Amino acid sequence: MDQDKFPTLEDVCLSNPVAANLTTHPSSPAIYLAATYACADPRQANRILGGEESGFAYQRDAHPNGARLAEKFRLLHHADHALVTNSGMAALSAIVLHQLRTGDHCLISRYMYGRSSVLIEQELPKFGIEVTEFDPSDLESVHQLVRPGQTKMLFVETIANPLLQVADLPALVTLGREHGFQVAVDNTFATPYWCRPLELGVDWVWESVSKMLNGHSDLMMGLVCGKSTHWGRIRQVASTWGLGAAPWDCFLAERGLTTFGLRIDRASHNASLAAQFLSAQPQVKQVFYPGLPHHPTQSNVKTIANTTAWSNNSTNAVGNVVAFELDLQQRSVEEFISASGIAYFPSLGECGTTLSHPCSSSHRHLTEVQQQSLGIYPGTIRLSFGIESFATLREKISAGLVGNPSRPRNT
Numbered sequence: 001m002d003q004d005k006f007p008t009l010e011d012v013c014l015s016n017p018v019a020a021n022l023t024t025h026p027s028s029p030a031i032y033l034a035a036t037y038a039c040a041d042p043r044q045a046n047r048i049l050g051g052e053e054s055g056f057a058y059q060r061d062a063h064p065n066g067a068r069l070a071e072k073f074r075l076l077h078h079a080d081h082a083l084v085t086n087s088g089m090a091a092l093s094a095i096v097l098h099q100l101r102t103g104d105h106c107l108i109s110r111y112m113y114g115r116s117s118v119l120i121e122q123e124l125p126k127f128g129i130e131v132t133e134f135d136p137s138d139l140e141s142v143h144q145l146v147r148p149g150q151t152k153m154l155f156v157e158t159i160a161n162p163l164l165q166v167a168d169l170p171a172l173v174t175l176g177r178e179h180g181f182q183v184a185v186d187n188t189f190a191t192p193y194w195c196r197p198l199e200l201g202v203d204w205v206w207e208s209v210s211k212m213l214n215g216h217s218d219l220m221m222g223l224v225c226g227k228s229t230h231w232g233r234i235r236q237v238a239s240t241w242g243l244g245a246a247p248w249d250c251f252l253a254e255r256g257l258t259t260f261g262l263r264i265d266r267a268s269h270n271a272s273l274a275a276q277f278l279s280a281q282p283q284v285k286q287v288f289y290p291g292l293p294h295h296p297t298q299s300n301v302k303t304i305a306n307t308t309a310w311s312n313n314s315t316n317a318v319g320n321v322v323a324f325e326l327d328l329q330q331r332s333v334e335e336f337i338s339a340s341g342i343a344y345f346p347s348l349g350e351c352g353t354t355l356s357h358p359c360s361s362s363h364r365h366l367t368e369v370q371q372q373s374l375g376i377y378p379g380t381i382r383l384s385f386g387i388e389s390f391a392t393l394r395e396k397i398s399a400g401l402v403g404n405p406s407r408p409r410n411t
């Protein structure tokens with residue numbers, strides 16, 4: 001054999017054949033793990049890196065799997081632009097780093113995911129940004145908290161964690177227009193299935209894709225969606241601070257997204273039925289679910305709900321999370337967890353139903369008094385509903401309330 005016909009070991013190992021033009025369409029996307037992309041010449045590299053030509057040069061800036069996924073999120077949110085980041089916290093960081101400067105002031109809802117509060121209330125002051133909490137159930141007070149010319153942003157959750165207060169987004173947008181600040185919304189609990197905040201006039205939306213959008217608890221990711229008027233340099237800011245999502249995670253999230261509609265619909269209806277069931281149980285002191293008629297912010301639901309989802313809504317479902325307060329005189333949290341067999345995960349949005357205990361997880365950084373001022377007590381349990389049959393779930397919840405605590409866990 002003529003050894004000269006073969007390429008060298010280095011050529012074989014380092015070769016990167018361009019994919020043949022496929023004549024049939026693959027059923028799932030290719031995964032482009034490439035860290036860099038060869039450009040035709042320095043001028044092309046300059047144009048791509050400067051955003052004047054579409055294409056990819058360096059993975060931290062952009063890559064095909066991220067671009068595909070971001071486009072799907074853009075369409076789901078009816079947004080002008082979308083960006084994927086390596087976590088929900090990175091999504092919030094991108095908005096903050098793009099929008100705020102030393103000397104600015106911002107308002108943050110007192111009902112926020114704990115780490116979002118820590119980022120805004122403890123990290124931003126290090127950069128000379130001042131922060132004031134507001135109560136979304138008392139919008140009149142926002143007028144007094146605004147600092148004319150200095151208040152640049154307001155942060156709120158569409159449906160807040162863990163007691164599911166629904167924000168009056170149209171009213172907050174009106175306040176923003178009146179006082180000249182932008183409104184940024186964490187839509188993680190609502191997802192674009194239940195609410196598309198940009199359609200209500202909100203300026204920025206972010207979500208943790210790690211939750212229901214991906215739905216399989218096997219990656220961390222976030223999204224930012226926004227309008228052309230404010231989008232500016234946020235992509236460059238996200239790249240500079242290293243906030244982008246990796247190709248493999250984008251592939252997985254895109255796969256998770258294929259079943260998103262079915263999962264959120266089923267899980268939300270399970271949540272709604274469970275909220276009604278829990279409301280009738282003597283071991284339960286209070287139930288929090290925005291679809292229940294007595295929920296304090298029930299009247300805001302119709303103002304935020306995406307009309308397509310709302311029109312198919314036979315059980316007053318709004319999201320897949322329910323919180324309730326156990327009567328600790330009758331049943332301990334440990335007994336509920338052990339007897340129900342529902343897995344305790346400090347997260348939400350999986351295919352299976354999971355449970356969280358805010359005092360020991362999302363709100364553990366607060367004192368007992370602070371927790372109680374938010375309505376969170378040692379007996380408060382948050383359930384993130386999955387796609388099981390409701391009959392199975394009702395059995396598990398009943399067992400949690402009255403059953404033998406030695407039942408094996410489903411972890």
Ligand SMILES: Cc1ncc(COP(=O)(O)O)c(C=O)c1O
Nearest residue numbers: 087088089113186188208210221
């Ligand atoms: C409502 C909400 N927003 C944001 C986040 C942060 O997302 P991630 O964990 O993907 O950074 C979480 C995480 O639990 C959350 O529950």
